[in-house]
Each structure stands twice: as structure tokens, then as C-alpha cells.
Amino acid sequence: MQALLESILDEVRPLIGLGKVADYIPALADVPANQLGIAVYGNDGSAYCAGDAHTLFSVQSISKVFSLVQAIDHGGETIWERLGHEPSGQPFNSLVQLEFERGRPRNPFINAGALVICDINQSRFAVPILSMRDFVRRLSGNPQILVNSIVADSEAQHGARNAAMAYLMKSFGNFHNDVDAVLHSYFNYCALQMSCLDLAKAFSFLANEGTSAHSGEQILTARQTKQVNSIMATSGLYDEAGNFAYRVGLPGKSGVGGGIVAVVPGQFTVCVWSPELNAAGNSLAGMKALELLSERIGWSVF
Numbered sequence: 001m002q003a004l005l006e007s008i009l010d011e012v013r014p015l016i017g018l019g020k021v022a023d024y025i026p027a028l029a030d031v032p033a034n035q036l037g038i039a040v041y042g043n044d045g046s047a048y049c050a051g052d053a054h055t056l057f058s059v060q061s062i063s064k065v066f067s068l069v070q071a072i073d074h075g076g077e078t079i080w081e082r083l084g085h086e087p088s089g090q091p092f093n094s095l096v097q098l099e100f101e102r103g104r105p106r107n108p109f110i111n112a113g114a115l116v117i118c119d120i121n122q123s124r125f126a127v128p129i130l131s132m133r134d135f136v137r138r139l140s141g142n143p144q145i146l147v148n149s150i151v152a153d154s155e156a157q158h159g160a161r162n163a164a165m166a167y168l169m170k171s172f173g174n175f176h177n178d179v180d181a182v183l184h185s186y187f188n189y190c191a192l193q194m195s196c197l198d199l200a201k202a203f204s205f206l207a208n209e210g211t212s213a214h215s216g217e218q219i220l221t222a223r224q225t226k227q228v229n230s231i232m233a234t235s236g237l238y239d240e241a242g243n244f245a246y247r248v249g250l251p252g253k254s255g256v257g258g259g260i261v262a263v264v265p266g267q268f269t270v271c272v273w274s275p276e277l278n279a280a281g282n283s284l285a286g287m288k289a290l291e292l293l294s295e296r297i298g299w300s301v302f
């Protein structure tokens with residue numbers, strides 16, 4: 001596995017320079033574009049790292065999985081009264097469908113759906129950002145994980161589109177808390193800083209029927225785990241979810257920080273990171289690396 005990861009990184013490195021680092025969040029525009037890392041975390045506790053696998057980066061939309069898991073943990077099936085689990089076929093920050101569908105987001109991994117999930121969690125936790133940080137520390141087994149408040153504040157200053165979605169949902173009665181308070185939480189969740197290895201470990205329960213492979217803690221039931229993986233497979237990469245299923249064939253979740261986590265159920269999780277994005281907002285080199293990995297191991301969920 002170690003040699004395989006090294007050779008995949010060598011193969012995808014020439015793609016660096018062909019994508020574009022997210023700059024609509026100004027603090028992310030400064031991230032050096034030539035970084036590339038990958039980490040695999042096995043259900044047997046084995047870890048393999050290559051490249052910049054220990055460098056911290058902004059998880060951005062990968063945090064939407066953590067928020068969803070927190071909400072399921074508390075609200076169970078009732079959360080689906082407020083949003084769907086269908087792919088949207090739209091960019092992650094689209095407003096168009098939300099108006100047509102009367103403020104009910106298609107799924108928890110587009111921004112509108114994540115904001116509803118954050119609204120649900122805002123009602124539950126006294127200190128939502130600390131609850132999230134501690135949850136992620138537990139999931140990854142790394143008590144050092146922090147939120148980068150410079151990134152969160154930078155996004156807050158350019159958060160008009162997310163605010164528009166939240167207010168639109170409020171106008172339809174599908175948003176219960178103060179919009180600014182929920183946006184503050186959402187931007188802070190997105191600004192969690194983690195490495196490829198942290199993320200691979202944090203997602204390990206999704207490869208292991210709901211139980212964390214390193215701590216033994218049950219995070220979700222096996223049934224809930226299947227549900228989260230299926231939403232990742234159909235919606236984890238926004239309007240590129242079909243392409244990701246076609247090329248990689250695994251449940252996955254991306255973020256505009258350039259990270260992508262994928263799950264090989266029953267075996268391992270993998271996180272790849274390269275900050276330059278393609279037009280859909282997914283890591284360009286990261287997509288290719290995961291495609292090569294699934295081809296070389298000869299395994300996908302399809």
C-alpha cells in the first residue's frame with residue numbers, strides 16, 4: 001500500500017498547475033498550490049501516508065458529514081422532514097432549486113442542506129462550535145484539532161450567498177434559529193483544520209459499520225452508516241457526484257480546501273488533498289488520485 005500511494009502521487013503531481021485554488025474565501029487563496037498528500041486508514045488500525053499527509057488544511061465541506069452525523073445521532077429519521085437525500089445536480093452554492101422546492105434542500109451536502117443541518121444542531125447544543133470541535137477530536141483521536149478563525153472570519157465577510165440561502169429557507173419556515181448565529185457556526189465548522197491522516201481516521205467508522213476503527217466507539221448504527229455512505233455516493237461531490245461515481249466508484253466527500261475523503265466499506269478510508277480545484281469545486285489532482293487508487297486495488301462499491 002505504501003508503494004502504491006507513493007506511485008499514485010507521482011502520477012498525479014503533473015496535474016498541479018491545471019486547477020485553481022478557491023479564492024472566494026480570501027484566506028484560502030494564500031494556500032500554496034503545490035501541496036499533495038494522501039492517507040489510508042484501515043479497519044485493522046493500519047495507517048499509510050504519502051506526500052503532505054500530515055499538513056493541516058481547511059476541511060470546508062467535508063465538515064458537512066460531521067454535522068450530518070451529529071444531527072442523525074440526535075434527531076434520527078426526523079431530520080428528513082426538513083431536507084431530502086436526493087442528488088441536486090446543481091453547484092454546491094446554488095439558490096435556484098431552493099426557491100422552486102419551497103425552501104426544502106435536496107440533500108445535506110449542498111450548502112442549503114448543510115445550513116438546515118447546522119440549524120438543527122444549533123437548537124441542540126449550548127456551544128455548537130465547541131461541541132463540533134470535540135466531536136471531531138474524538139472521531140480522529142487527535143485532541144489538537146482546532147478551528148482556524150482567520151478562515152472562518154474571512155468567509156463570514158464574503159458569506160452573502162450562504163446568508164441568502166438561509167433567509168430564503170427562513171421565509172419558507174424551514175430555518176428556526178438566528179441566521180447570523182447559524183452562519184457563524186457553519187463557517188467555523190468549515191474552518192476546522194485537519195490533515196489527511198486526521199480525516200481518514202475520523203471517517204473510519206463509515207468503513208467499519210459505524211464503529212471507529214481506532215477507538216472502538218460506536219458512532220452510528222450499521223443502518224445509519226449505510227445511509228450516510230449512500231448520500232456521500234450520490235451527493236458528496238455536488239454536481240460532479242455522477243462523474244465521481246463513474247471514475248472512482250466509492251462514497252466520497254469533497255471540500256473547497258482541496259480535500260476529498262472516500263470510503264471503501266469493510267476495508268479502509270482514504271483522504272487525499274491537493275488545493276487546486278476543478279470547475280465543480282473538487283480537487284483536480286485528488287479526483288485523479290482516487291480514480292487511480294480504486295483502479296489499482298480493483299475495488300469499488302459498484
Ligand SMILES: NC(=O)CC[C@H](N)C(=O)O
Nearest residue numbers: 060061092111190255256
Ligand atoms: N464546497 C465547499 O467546500 C463549500 C464550503 C464553503 N465554506 C462554502 O460555504 O462555500
